[in-house]
Amino acid sequence: xxxxxxxxxxxxxxxxxxxxxxxxxxxxxxxxxxxxxxxxxxxxxxxxxxxxxxxxxxxxxxxxxxxxxxxxxxxxxxxxxxxxxxxxxxxxxxxxxxxxxxxxxxxxxxxxxxx
Amino acid sequence: xxxxxxxxxxxxxxxxxxxxxxxxxxxxxxxxxxxxxxxxxxxxxxxxxxxxxxxxxxxxxxxxxxxxxxxxxxxxxxxxxxxxxxxxxxxxxxxxxxxxxxxxxxxxxxxxx
Numbered sequence: 001x002x003x004x005x006x007x008x009x010x011x012x013x014x015x016x017x018x019x020x021x022x023x024x025x026x027x028x029x030x031x032x033x034x035x036x037x038x039x040x041x042x043x044x045x046x047x048x049x050x051x052x053x054x055x056x057x058x059x060x061x062x063x064x065x066x067x068x069x070x071x072x073x074x075x076x077x078x079x080x081x082x083x084x085x086x087x088x089x090x091x092x093x094x095x096x097x098x099x100x101x102x103x104x105x106x107x108x109x110x111x112x113x114x115x
Numbered sequence: 116x117x118x119x120x121x122x123x124x125x126x127x128x129x130x131x132x133x134x135x136x137x138x139x140x141x142x143x144x145x146x147x148x149x150x151x152x153x154x155x156x157x158x159x160x161x162x163x164x165x166x167x168x169x170x171x172x173x174x175x176x177x178x179x180x181x182x183x184x185x186x187x188x189x190x191x192x193x194x195x196x197x198x199x200x201x202x203x204x205x206x207x208x209x210x211x212x213x214x215x216x217x218x219x220x221x222x223x224x225x226x227x228x
Contacts, residue, residue: 033216040124042205042220055214090159092216101166102209103149104216106159 002027004093004107012113018079021110025072025093031055032074033104034066037088046089049074050096078112086114117142119208121219128196129227136191136222138180138206145211148189150180153221154202162204165189176200198228 005024013019025032033056034046045058049068066076072093078085088111092104118141128134140146150162163174170182180191189206206219 031214035218040220042121043207043218045215045217048214050214092159102147103161103164105161106151108158 004091004105006089006091006107006110008110009108010111010113012115013081014115015081015083017081018077019081019112021076021078021089021091021112023074023076023091023093023107025074025091026105029093029095029105030072031094031096031102032068032072033092033094034074034076035090035092036060037090037109038086043090046076081114083114086112088112117208117210117213117215117217119206119217119219121204121206121222123222124220125223125225127225127227130198131195132226134191134193134196134200134224136204136206136224138189138191138219139187140189140206140208140217141187142208142210147209147211148180148182149207149209149216150174150178150189150191151205151207151218152202153205159205162191196224196226198226200224201226 007022031050033048035043048056052068063079068074088109090109091107094102094104120139122137148165151159153159165172165182173179204222209216
C-alpha cells in the first residue's frame with residue numbers, strides 16, 4: 001500500500017507570495033492533518049480534515065488555510081508569506097480519527113523556504 | 116488542555132549504552148500514546164503505540180516504552196543503542212474521543228560509534 005505523498009518536496013518563495021501544498025493520504029484514510037515542524041518547536045498542529053470538513057484547528061493565523069477534497073486529498077495554503085513561515089510542513093493521514101486504535105502515518109514533508 | 120513534554124532535548128550516547136527518553140503527558144481522560152522517530156533525511160515513522168492493556172509496549176528495532184498512569188509518563192527505552200539509532204524522537208498523545216494528536220518538542224539522539 002502506498003504511503004502518504006506530499007508535493008512538492010521543496011519550495012522557495014519570497015515574502016508576500018502565497019503557496020499551496022498538496023497531500024495524498026494512504027488509500028482508505030479519511031483523516032488528514034497538517035503540521036509545521038521547526039527546529040526546537042517540534043510539530044505544531046495546523047488543522048485536521050475529515051470528509052471535507054475541518055474538525056480541528058491549531059493556533060495559527062488565518063493566513064494558513066486548508067481544504068480536503070472528496071477523494072480525501074488535501075491542500076494547504078499559506079498567503080502573504082513571512083520569513084518565519086520557513087519550515088517543514090508535514091501531512092499525516094489516519095483511518096477515521098476517532099477510533100480507539102487510530103494511528104497517524106506521515107508523509108515526507110514539504111520543505112518551504114521563504115526569502 | 117492536552118500537552119506533551121519531552122525533557123531531554125539533546126542526548127549523546129556511546130554505542131551499546133542504554134537509552135531512556137522521558138515523555139510526560141497532560142490530559143484528564145484516557146489517552147493513546149505514541150513514539151515516532153525521524154531519521155536524518157527521512158520522514159516520521161511510528162516506533163510504537165499504546166492504546167490499552169499491558170503498559171509495557173514493544174516496538175520496532177528493539178525499542179519499548181512503559182505507560183505509567185500515576186506518573187503521566189510514557190518513557191522510551193532501549194537496552195543497547197546502535198549508531199543507526201541516531202535520530203530525533205517525538206512523543207505524542209491523543210485524547211480518547213478527540214481528533215487531535217499533540218506532539219512533544221522532540222529529543223535529538225546522537226549515538227557515537
